[in-house]
Amino acid sequence: MKPVSAFFLVGTLAAALMCGCSSGKKGTYVIPDDMPEICRGINFDEDPDMMDICGVKTKVFRSKGTDEIARPLIHPKGALLARYKNETELRLPTFAPVKIPDRFIGSVSFEEKDRMKKIVNRMEYIETGRAADKRYFRLSLPQEYGDWLDICFQVKDKKTLRPVSCKSFQRKVDRAS
Numbered sequence: 001m002k003p004v005s006a007f008f009l010v011g012t013l014a015a016a017l018m019c020g021c022s023s024g025k026k027g028t029y030v031i032p033d034d035m036p037e038i039c040r041g042i043n044f045d046e047d048p049d050m051m052d053i054c055g056v057k058t059k060v061f062r063s064k065g066t067d068e069i070a071r072p073l074i075h076p077k078g079a080l081l082a083r084y085k086n087e088t089e090l091r092l093p094t095f096a097p098v099k100i101p102d103r104f105i106g107s108v109s110f111e112e113k114d115r116m117k118k119i120v121n122r123m124e125y126i127e128t129g130r131a132a133d134k135r136y137f138r139l140s141l142p143q144e145y146g147d148w149l150d151i152c153f154q155v156k157d158k159k160t161l162r163p164v165s166c167k168s169f170q171r172k173v174d175r176a177s
Helices: 003-021 050-054 166-176
Strands: 068-072 080-084 087-091 098-100 122-127 135-142 148-155 161-164
Touching: 122 166, 135 166, 148 166, 161 166
Parallel strands: none
Antiparallel strands: 068 080, 080 087, 087 098, 122 135, 135 148, 148 161
């Protein structure tokens, strides 16, 4: 057998194996919790045009170790606590994510059943002095027995938050009052 024909034969065999191994499995979908009643019971494999109307999306598979679970906060609007690779991040709109130590998370659950429930929290914002870079906020998260644990930040620039002590935040609040 000539080397060119052997290469062609191996290439054809590899292509046939890859086509034979491709999955003919039907799609897996992410179905919203607030789907309209008219959309319930539809087989989206048979009627894919209804996916856009009903808000159903095709699921993107990721390995179990890298799955991210995010829980929305009540204050500020659009804020999330996200759990990713055993680390928790505070994600605020227009700011880079900030890692939060687990001791501040308290009784916040990151289970799949709780992912759509908003976390009841409190937020306090203060600007001190005349400079625009002296902006601070305190985020209070609920704990297991009704207590609240505070995390304080300084707005360093338009995209960066810097953790600060809540004692210094409270002193600034007291001076501003």
